[in-house]
Amino acid sequence: MKIAIIGAGYGGMSAAYDLRQAGHEVIIFESANFVGGLAAGFKEPHWDWSVEKFYHHWFQSDSSMMGMIEELGLRDKVIFPRPLTVMLYKDNWYPFDSILNALRFPGLGFGINKIRFGFVGLFLRITNNWKALEKETADAWMMKWAGKKVYEQMWKPLLIGKFGPFYKDVNMAWMWARIKARTTRLGTFTGGFQKFADLFAEKLREMGVEIRLGANVKFIKQNQAGGMSIDAGGAVESFDKVLVTTSPNLMAKLCPDLPENYLKGLLELKSMGAVVMVLSLTQQLSKEGYYWFNLPKDAGFPMLALVEHTNFVPKEHFGGDHIVYAGDYLEAGHKYFSMSDDQLLEQFIPAFKKFNPAFERTWVKKVWVNKTNYAQPVPLVNHSKNIPAIQTPIHGLYFASMSQVYPWDRGTNFAVEIGRRAARIMLG
Numbered sequence: 001m002k003i004a005i006i007g008a009g010y011g012g013m014s015a016a017y018d019l020r021q022a023g024h025e026v027i028i029f030e031s032a033n034f035v036g037g038l039a040a041g042f043k044e045p046h047w048d049w050s051v052e053k054f055y056h057h058w059f060q061s062d063s064s065m066m067g068m069i070e071e072l073g074l075r076d077k078v079i080f081p082r083p084l085t086v087m088l089y090k091d092n093w094y095p096f097d098s099i100l101n102a103l104r105f106p107g108l109g110f111g112i113n114k115i116r117f118g119f120v121g122l123f124l125r126i127t128n129n130w131k132a133l134e135k136e137t138a139d140a141w142m143m144k145w146a147g148k149k150v151y152e153q154m155w156k157p158l159l160i161g162k163f164g165p166f167y168k169d170v171n172m173a174w175m176w177a178r179i180k181a182r183t184t185r186l187g188t189f190t191g192g193f194q195k196f197a198d199l200f201a202e203k204l205r206e207m208g209v210e211i212r213l214g215a216n217v218k219f220i221k222q223n224q225a226g227g228m229s230i231d232a233g234g235a236v237e238s239f240d241k242v243l244v245t246t247s248p249n250l251m252a253k254l255c256p257d258l259p260e261n262y263l264k265g266l267l268e269l270k271s272m273g274a275v276v277m278v279l280s281l282t283q284q285l286s287k288e289g290y291y292w293f294n295l296p297k298d299a300g301f302p303m304l305a306l307v308e309h310t311n312f313v314p315k316e317h318f319g320g321d322h323i324v325y326a327g328d329y330l331e332a333g334h335k336y337f338s339m340s341d342d343q344l345l346e347q348f349i350p351a352f353k354k355f356n357p358a359f360e361r362t363w364v365k366k367v368w369v370n371k372t373n374y375a376q377p378v379p380l381v382n383h384s385k386n387i388p389a390i391q392t393p394i395h396g397l398y399f400a401s402m403s404q405v406y407p408w409d410r411g412t413n414f415a416v417e418i419g420r421r422a423a424r425i426m427l428g
């Protein structure tokens with residue numbers, strides 16, 4: 001078969017790997033000039049490692065990703081340091097990256113709340129019955145089982161931060177997946193995620209996969225010969241099968257011929273966007289060496305998370321620069337999407353003194369702002385019924401995106417899993 005894949009993110013590259021190994025001709029169309037998709041990175045000339053445009057790390061439980069890395073012969077390039085994640089309580093930061101640290105967290109008080117927190121955490125780790133959990137919202141479930149104090153202190157800020165106005169609508173299976181599939185140690189690739197994406201693409205090319213960068217697909221149509229036609233700006237090309245790995249919205253635009261029901265399903269899926277600023281600083285921001293600051297929305301910070309990357313990966317890889325991310329998950333149309341980089345910096349800068357009172361504006365060397373409308377799918381109650389099938393109603397057309405990895409939360413690990421699942425279905 002001659003197969004086209006739209007998108008050279010981890011979903012598209014993983015599908016290409018298996019389809020090529022099965023002996024088919026595979027061409028990847030990628031609109032950007034680089035591979036890696038949402039997990040891509042960039043590099044200053046004096047840096048040895050790249051920095052991800054949107055903060056990224058792996059968990060030790062990311063078995064699909066680790067499996068793929070193993071197959072590519074790159075396992076020795078993966079490292080799993082143990083950076084510190086902290087949570088705010090009454091103007092102080094407390095470690096919050098293990099059950100033990102969570103139990104020590106003063107925000108829960110003593111006695112019954114800690115016990116409820118512990119039992120709820122344990123239950124969610126043990127149970128596999130996410131189907132029962134998706135019937136209720138996380139808001140209602142947590143209020144009932146964890147109690148008001150635990151929910152409002154620990155879980156509600158997370159829901160509000162990730163889902164803003166939709167926080168009360170998100171189902172409990174999302175929270176289950178988050179607690180189930182995460183570890184304290186966080187992983188990255190020697191050289192950064194972009195290095196890994198480039199090595200993956202190099203391997204695909206060696207295997208005979210063609211990767212066309214800067215190839216923006218404009219439409220996909222069924223042709224009279226029973227195949228699929230693709231227009232990527234040049235001559236229209238014909239394929240036996242096509243796999244699309246973009247957002248559901250883009251998929252609907254690319255293939256308007258999809259039956260009404262499938263199109264409606266795509267367009268009804270909700271998601272949040274993200275705006276993330278990357279700063280290079282002359283000094284370390286967190287004197288304590290914290291990596292990830294969880295920031296409750298009601299604490300008045302202009303961002304949801306502050307992440308000091310160089311407290312995870314040594315600054316020596318970045319020519320001595322200290323790398324900090326400040327980011328938020330936002331609804332499309334939020335003012336941050338239309339602000340200039342300078343305006344956004346003005347918005348964020350006053351908060352930096354809260355992480356280090358000595359912070360001065362002169363510490364900022366350079367700023368990059370990355371924005372995406374499609375960053376985090378929003379799973380509503382009984383969401384499993386809303387997931388579009390990988391095999392679309394059009395013969396030869398397939399779709400695999402972040403919105404379909406449910407009940408798991410989006411992540412590069414699940415992009416690999418769904419890419420390989422899509423390849424199996426296409427081969428089947």
Ligand SMILES: Cc1cc2nc3c(=O)[nH]c(=O)nc-3n(C[C@H](O)[C@H](O)[C@H](O)COP(=O)(O)OP(=O)(O)OC[C@H]3O[C@@H](n4cnc5c(N)ncnc54)[C@H](O)[C@@H]3O)c2cc1C
Nearest residue numbers: 007009010011030031037038054056057217375411412415
């Ligand atoms: C803020 C943020 C933080 C994250 N943190 C983590 C993390 O810590 N760990 C983790 O594992 N994951 C994280 N993720 C999620 C992770 O980035 C995604 O789950 C994963 O990259 C999705 O891969 P994909 O292949 O499904 O899609 P994408 O990476 O989105 O790939 C789709 C590709 O299609 C291309 N494309 C789109 N339209 C066209 C077109 N018309 N023609 C040709 N090409 C097109 C795009 O350019 C893109 O390269 C994070 C994401 C965000 C936004």
